[in-house]
Amino acid sequence: MAAVVQKFPMKSSVFLLLLAAFTCRLAQGQDNEADELQVETLVKPETCSVLSRMGDTLQIHYTGKLMDGKMIDSSLSMDPLVVELGKRTVIAGLEQSLVGVCEGQKIKATIPSHLAYGKKGYPPTIPGDAALEFEVEVLSLTQQTPWQKMINDVLPIVCLALVPTLLGLVGLYLYKKANAEKPSKKKAKDKKSKKK
Secondary structure, three states: OHHHHHHHHHHHHHHHHHHHHHHHHHHHHHHHHHOOOEEEEEEOOOOOOOOOOOOOEEEEEEEEEEOOOOEEEEOOOOOOEEEEOOOOOOOHHHHHHOOOOOOOOEEEEEEOHHHOOOOOOEOOOEOOOOOEEEEEEEEEEEOOOHHHHHHHHHHHHHHHHHHHHHHHHHHHHHHHHHHOOOOOHHHHHHHHHHHO
């Protein structure tokens, strides 16, 4: 009888542990879905031969809203916004939603707070931890030229290599200067007397 009493609590505690782990996993799955960027295509042109990628320049019109529908910003009454993908000129979620679009396309992006303004928000307009919704129309798409790509990709690496090289040369110069023989006053007088 004692063996049955000891096994039952063990089985029930294992069951409760598995149930708790399963429930936590479901809760995490629901949170992750709410934290992902969602992009919906509203209008796509019939011919879309060129898709945007990092480094390309887009001209867009946008309207940004909070999830309750309150408008926070719009470019419709201004000139189009120029966005160079990869330069972080707009919030991360909007930039990510613009990769893979074509000229003339309209999208609706639901951006989680961590890809927008985060916990701090942008007071007083955008509260902390606010998800945003942007409707964007891509007016023009200019692809990055090979020359621009080389400058954007290679130049930072070259600069990173130059900094330690220059610091090494400065260090070598200072080391040689510090260890160079300093002429004594006596030797300088001897040289002057020999010249006369």
